[in-house]
Amino acid sequence: MTRSLFVLAGASCLTACTVGPDFHAQTPVAPPAATASQIATQMASAIPIDREWWRVFADPALDAVMTRALAGNFDLQVASARVQASRAQLRIAGAAGLPRAGGAASYMRERASGNGIMALTGATSPSPDAAGGADPFGTANRSGTNGNADFDLFQTGFDASWELDLWGRARRLHEAGLADAHAAIYEREGARVSLSAEVAVQYVALRGAEARLAVLRRNREAVARGEAIAQRREAQGAATRYDAATAGTQLAAVEAAIPAAEQEVAAHRNALALLAGEEPHALDTMLAAAQPAVPVVPVRLPGGLPSALARSRPDILAAEAQLHAATARIGVAKADFYPTLSLTGSAGLQSLESGDLFGWGARQFIVGPVLRLPIFEGGRLKRRLELTQANQQAAAITYRATVLRAWHEVDDALEALKAQGAREDAARRGVEQSRIATHVAERRYSAGATGYLDVLVAQRAELEREAEWTQARTAHAAALAALYKALGGGWTPPLADAGIATAEAAGA
Numbered sequence: 001m002t003r004s005l006f007v008l009a010g011a012s013c014l015t016a017c018t019v020g021p022d023f024h025a026q027t028p029v030a031p032p033a034a035t036a037s038q039i040a041t042q043m044a045s046a047i048p049i050d051r052e053w054w055r056v057f058a059d060p061a062l063d064a065v066m067t068r069a070l071a072g073n074f075d076l077q078v079a080s081a082r083v084q085a086s087r088a089q090l091r092i093a094g095a096a097g098l099p100r101a102g103g104a105a106s107y108m109r110e111r112a113s114g115n116g117i118m119a120l121t122g123a124t125s126p127s128p129d130a131a132g133g134a135d136p137f138g139t140a141n142r143s144g145t146n147g148n149a150d151f152d153l154f155q156t157g158f159d160a161s162w163e164l165d166l167w168g169r170a171r172r173l174h175e176a177g178l179a180d181a182h183a184a185i186y187e188r189e190g191a192r193v194s195l196s197a198e199v200a201v202q203y204v205a206l207r208g209a210e211a212r213l214a215v216l217r218r219n220r221e222a223v224a225r226g227e228a229i230a231q232r233r234e235a236q237g238a239a240t241r242y243d244a245a246t247a248g249t250q251l252a253a254v255e256a257a258i259p260a261a262e263q264e265v266a267a268h269r270n271a272l273a274l275l276a277g278e279e280p281h282a283l284d285t286m287l288a289a290a291q292p293a294v295p296v297v298p299v300r301l302p303g304g305l306p307s308a309l310a311r312s313r314p315d316i317l318a319a320e321a322q323l324h325a326a327t328a329r330i331g332v333a334k335a336d337f338y339p340t341l342s343l344t345g346s347a348g349l350q351s352l353e354s355g356d357l358f359g360w361g362a363r364q365f366i367v368g369p370v371l372r373l374p375i376f377e378g379g380r381l382k383r384r385l386e387l388t389q390a391n392q393q394a395a396a397i398t399y400r401a402t403v404l405r406a407w408h409e410v411d412d413a414l415e416a417l418k419a420q421g422a423r424e425d426a427a428r429r430g431v432e433q434s435r436i437a438t439h440v441a442e443r444r445y446s447a448g449a450t451g452y453l454d455v456l457v458a459q460r461a462e463l464e465r466e467a468e469w470t471q472a473r474t475a476h477a478a479a480l481a482a483l484y485k486a487l488g489g490g491w492t493p494p495l496a497d498a499g500i501a502t503a504e505a506a507g508a
Contacts, residue, residue, distance in 0.1 A: 020168070022327075065203055068276040079184075086180050089181070099161065111151070154352070164340075204295055214292060243451060295477045326395040330388045333385040336374065343370075348363075413485075421476055424472040424475075427473075
C-alpha cells in the first residue's frame with residue numbers, strides 16, 4: 001500500500017499544473033536621447049562605473065571615512081539583517097511543498113464514562129455498593145461488565161503527511177519567497193549606494209566649510225594688517241580716523257563670521273561620525289590630520305551610462321522583484337479555490353501495560369489519502385484573490401514610477417553637474433581677477449595714491465569671490481556624488497544572485 005501511495009504521489013506531481021499568471025522580466029526602458037547625449041559628452045562611456053566610485057576624488061581621507069561608514073552604519077546593518085530574515089522566510093516558503101513527519105510518546109491515566117460511548121457497548125455504570133464498599137472507584141471489574149474503570153494507556157509512534165502540490169500553490173509560495181529575498185538584497189545594495197553618496201556629500205561639505213573657514217582666517221589676518229597700517233598712517237597724519245574705523249569694522253565683521261564657520265565644520269564632522277555609527281567627534285582626529293581641501297572633480301569622468309539603467313539601479317531591481325512576488329501570490333490565491341489532496345499516515349504502538357508496549361500485538365497504523373474541497377468560505381477566497389490582484393497592480397505602478405524617477409534623477413544630476421562645473425570655472429576666474437585688484441589697491445594705498453576705503457572694497461570683493469569659488473567647488477563635487485548615486489553607484493546584480501544561490505543551497 002505504501003509503495004502504491006508513493007507511486008500515486010509521483011504521478012500527481014508530474015501531472016500537476018501551476019495556476020496563476022507567470023511573471024516575465026520587465027523590458028528595460030531606453031534612456032531619453034537628450035540624457036544619453038549628455039552622458040556621452042560628460043563621461044567616458046566605454047569605461048564601466050567602479051563599485052568604489054568615490055575614488056575618482058583621489059582623497060585618501062574620504063576613502064578611510066567611507067570604509068568606516070560601510071562597516072559601521074546602522075541603517076546598512078538593519079538592511080543586512082532584513083536580508084537574513086528574507087532568506088529564512090525563503091526556506092520556510094520552500095518547506096510548504098515537502099512532507100511533514102513527527103514522532104510522539106505519551107502516558108495517560110484514563111477513565112471512560114459509562115453514560116457515554118461505553119454505553120453503546122452494553123457496559124453499565126459501577127454499582128453504588130461498589131462505590132461505598134471495598135472498591136469505591138469501581139476498578140475491580142475493569143474487564144467485567146462495567147468496562148469503565150480507570151486504566152493506563154501507553155502510546156508511541158510517528159505520523160506523516162504530504163499535501164500534493166497539484167495546482168502549484170507551494171511552487172508559487174517559493175517563487176514569491178525567492179522574489180522577496182531578491183528584493184531584500186537589492187534594498188540592501190540600494191542602502192549601500194545611498195550611504196556612499198551621503199558620506200561623499202557630507203565629506204565634501206565638510207571640506208568646503210573648512211576651506212571657507214581658512215579663507216575667513218586669512219582675511220582676518222589681512223584686514224588686521226590693514227587696520228594696523230591705517231592706525232599708523234593716522235598717527236603720522238597721513239590718514240584720517242575714518243580709515244582706521246572702517247578697517248576695524250571690517251575686522252569685526254570677519255571675526256563675527258568665524259565662529260559660525262567653526263560650528264558648521266563641527267556639525268559636518270559629527271554627521272560623518274553618525275553615518276559611520278560612531279560617537280560624536282570620533283572622526284575628528286583622522287579628519288583634522290588631512291589637508292582641508294575640497295575634492296577636485298576630474299575633467300573626464302570615468303564610467304558612463306550602463307546599457308540599461310533598469311539593470312543597474314538597486315531600487316529599480318527591488319521594485320521589479322516586488323512585482324514578481326506580488327504576481328506569484330496571485331497563483332497562491334487562485335490555488336486555494338481548487339481541491340487539495342494530502343497523503344496522511346501514522347504508525348505506532350499502544351498498550352494498557354508498559355511491559356506489553358513493545359510487543360507485536362501492540363502495533364497500530366493508519367494510512368490513506370485525504371481530499372478537501374472548498375465549498376463555502378464566506379467570500380474569503382474571492383476577497384483574498386482580489387487583494388493579491390490589487391497588490392500586483394500597485395506593484396506594477398510602483399515599478400513604472402521608480403523607472404521614471406530614475407531617469408529624472410539621472411537627468412537632473414547631469415544638468416547639475418554641467419551647471420556647477422560652469423559655475424566653478426566662472427568663480428575661479430573671479431577669484432583670479434579679485435586677487436589682482438586687491439594687490440593693485442594695496443600698492444596704491446601704500447604709495448599714498450588712494451584711500452584705504454579702496455583697499456577694503458577690494459579685500460571684501462576678494463573674500464566674496466573666494467567664498468563663491470569654495471561654494472561652487474563644493475556644489476560641483478556634490479553634484480558628481482549625486483550623479484553616481486543616480487547611475488546606481490557601480491553596483492551589479494550578479495552579487496545579489498550569488499547571495500540568493502547561497503541561501504537556496506543552505507536551505508536545501
